[in-house]
Amino acid sequence: MINITCAYETTGPLDLSTVKFDVSGSDYVVSLEHKVGCPTFQYSMLEKFFEQYKYLVAAVMIVIGLVFCFAGNAMVNVILFIAAAIISFGAVVYLIFALLESLNKETSEAVQWVIVAASAVIGLLAGFAVKKYRTIGVAALAAWGGVALGLLLTTTFFVENTYAKYGMIIGCAIILAFFAFKVEKLVVIAVTGFVGSYMIVRGISLYAGGFPNEMALGKEIEQGGISFDQFPKTFYGYLAGIGVCAIVGVIVQLKQNKHKDNQNR
Secondary structure (H helix, E strand, O other), rough: OOOEOOOOOOOOOOOOOEEHHHEOEEEEEEEEEHHOOOOOOOOOOOHHHHHHHHHHHHHHHHHHHHHHHHOOOOHHHHHHHHHOOOOHHHHHHHHHHHHHOOOOOOOHHHHHHHHHHHHHHHHHHHHHHHHHHHHHHHHHHHHHHHHHHHHHHHHHHOOOOOOHHHEEEEEHHHHHHHHHHHOOHHHHHHHHHHHHHHHHHHHHHHHHHOOOOOOEEEHHHHOOOOOOOOOOOHHHHHHHHHHHHHHHHHHHHHOOOOHHHHHHH
């Protein structure tokens, strides 16, 4: 019997010098350590599509992130439109790709772009609709910020339990959405500052690397494909960058809001 255990650092041809023989009765057990023994993961059709065009996605994230972070409260109606459009687009495109994958339907690149374009149109229509209902839009924006916060928290603390992970994400979304009804202006400033900084830094990370895939991380932990020792510590540098950028964005927006209030007096 041949037993190959996981060792991410061991690549190239199998090194026979590391072979360990174990005689158990009349059976021989050959043990090796190599990267080929590590778990592999099947990413979804949607993840593959966005991975293929990650540089385009990164550019869009950075541009939108700058608007959110430094002009969230000053352009609140535009922000609500963009937020509703992105949330709706993400939900629709995810559901369509997931449905096709569950039916084992292979799609060409052209078909995938048609799906993305159609989802974008639906997102734009949702953006126009939500813009008319400001309270719902602000709550949706706050919930989106809660999801981003939950993803960062579960990644930061390397949460292994799937139920705990999604519990934290949903909990953060509900809490921020609730506070959005109570103190709208402050929540808008805080959420847009945070979401904008997250998008800016996350977009940069798609170019630079070293930021783990938040959604795939839980799958890798569950299947034993990554431990905390193997977790890229560059993530904490990115986390610090998100924090600093968010603070700067909030300060800029608070100054804009104060100046706006002074003009209205």
